[in-house]
Amino acid sequence: MSEDLRIRNVAFVGPHHSGKTTLLEALLFACGAIARRGSVTDGSTTTDCEPEDIAHAQSTCVGFARATHDSIEINLIDTPGFIDFFEETRAALRGVDAAVVVVEADPSRIALTHALMEEIDRLRLPHIVVINKLDRPGAEFNATLAELQRLYGRHVVAEQLPIRHDDSLVGFIDLATMQAARYSADGDRSEAIEPAFEVIARQSHRALLEAMADFDDHLMQELLDDVEPPTDEVDRDLCDECSHDQIVPVLVASGLHGFGIAALLRAIERWFPAPVGEARAPIRAQVIKTIVHPQSGKLSVARIHEGTLTSDATLIDLRTGERLRVGGLYRLFGKKSEPISSAGPGSIVAIARLEGVLTGSTLAGAPTVKPLPPIEFAPPVFAVAIKPKERIDEAKISQMLARIIEEDPSLQLARAQFTSEQLLLGCGEQHVGIAIERLARKHRVEIEVAPPAIPYLETISGSTEVHSRYKHQTGGHGQFADVQIRFAPRPRGSGLLFDDEIVGGVVPKNFIPAVEKGVREALARGTSGYPVTDLRVTLFDGQYHDVDSSEQSFRTAASMAVRDALPKCKPIVLEPIARVEVTIPPHFTATVIGQLTAKRGQILGMKQSDREGREIVEADVPLVELARYITELRTATQGLGTYRWSHERYDPAPPGRVPTAAVS
């Protein structure tokens, strides 16, 4: 039988900059888990402990910590809010039983929680919302709550009201107990509700009960009969309905001042579910994060769902069937790892040296254990071209790149089509940028980064015939070759065709491959510097000299012919056109179509997506216009839009818009 454990596993999630790391730090301090409260601005918090977090004063990956309160062990995961790191956050949500959604007291920032709330709903994860930064002048509690309810419904309901004086937070009213409290350095002090707040408190209390009554017939009857339900009943219902993800209570806080922590701790303990799991069952655990230290090696952070894991156990990676020996068992606290000998169900632990195990893998104590649902990572939407700054061997660099991808499976490596550049792909500019920084720091490899080259081509739109003679006399042996060549356009996409129409051996057979070679070499860089394609090149006449003609001289004559001919055939530059599928909630369709049209896109139509509540806009867009498209798309769609593309064809580029290729 499964038993309730005195554990809570909680993720702090929410938009970028909403104050998650600061609030979590205040919670750790309140529980005595840290002696001094660090700050994000000076890089001293527990969970922003990676050098990249500190350098950017923001979370760039998940951080782990724990605290004990009322003899309940609280495992905490701090997640990065920036949209580029959403895949990291999604994986972490698999390890917890509940989430604290931290938002700023600013209604305009609530829409940024959309993708996150969708994921929380999909996982049916019990959660609360904390309206944070209420100490700030101009903080808007009411408007923020209204916006939350407009987007997510009336079951997102205030359980506290902030008491603000002189535009700053001083206390709160608990709407379940109808008691007020004032924050102070040594805890919250209860006090009576001020007369000025009585009406609003009563109305909000009623709204809370009504939202809860939707899931509780008894409470509904009491409300209909105008009976005030006893406080302990309200409290019980809140626990029940929040832990079953029916009600989403909203709390108030100022993480920076440590205000709201006591209520938050109480909510975590009372409203969030305890993990369930059987200690004697075979191990069933899922890896939610992989950390690779250049010196100490690899750590797989896993959530144990069933069983008791010991530091000398053998596990099966159900993804590969591989049997692996645990190389050490740890609990993480910021950058510290504390060795432990065993951990039971509901725990989040770091396991050392599980080679081949990836984030998302199910680790099992027996082959009969059922795998947990895999974690599918969204396909990458942003790419940079990379090459090492110094010449180091290819094998070494690919090994290091493989390690950073092992840490973060939402990164990918690929070779660019047409240009063969090495690409690093990820979920956005910042995601890829930070990966490069991490690579430089951890593996001491400096990488040069550039936007991927656009594989422009050149073609001709007119025909011509040229006569080219190469004659050179340098004492002794001379050089002689004479060719007449016709250049004509071919249909788009048909490539280069070389024709030999020589009759009577005026150019001997053995020199014709040299002519073709000379033509091809010269066409590798057209008038614009880009390769020339879609044309027919016909050698139809020429002359040779018995002694002075050579392969080299015909090659030279042929390339001179190309140089001469190209400007006479009205050369044009061709640009690659991508077929784009943009996936968005339907109400953004008009915006996205406008955006794509402004990018010279040609809209092909709309279709239904497999994903519920999503539509796909299909369009053909010049590849060059897509360089930063993901950032623009997210800005226009509250972070919800995503897209993928594939090469479709080449079209003439608008004159004057194409950079000349750099001479290499």
Ligand SMILES: Nc1nc2c(ncn2[C@@H]2O[C@H](COP(=O)(O)OP(=O)(O)OP(=O)(O)O)[C@@H](O)[C@H]2O)c(=O)[nH]1
């Ligand atoms: N006034 C005020 N500022 C706060 C509060 N909490 C955090 N901040 C500030 O807001 C900024 C962001 O805080 P963080 O704790 O890093 O926010 P976060 O949600 O962890 O940010 P990401 O990890 O990037 O998603 C920092 O400059 C904090 O000092 C608060 O309650 N009041």
Ligand SMILES: [Mg+2]
């Ligand atoms: Mg943070």
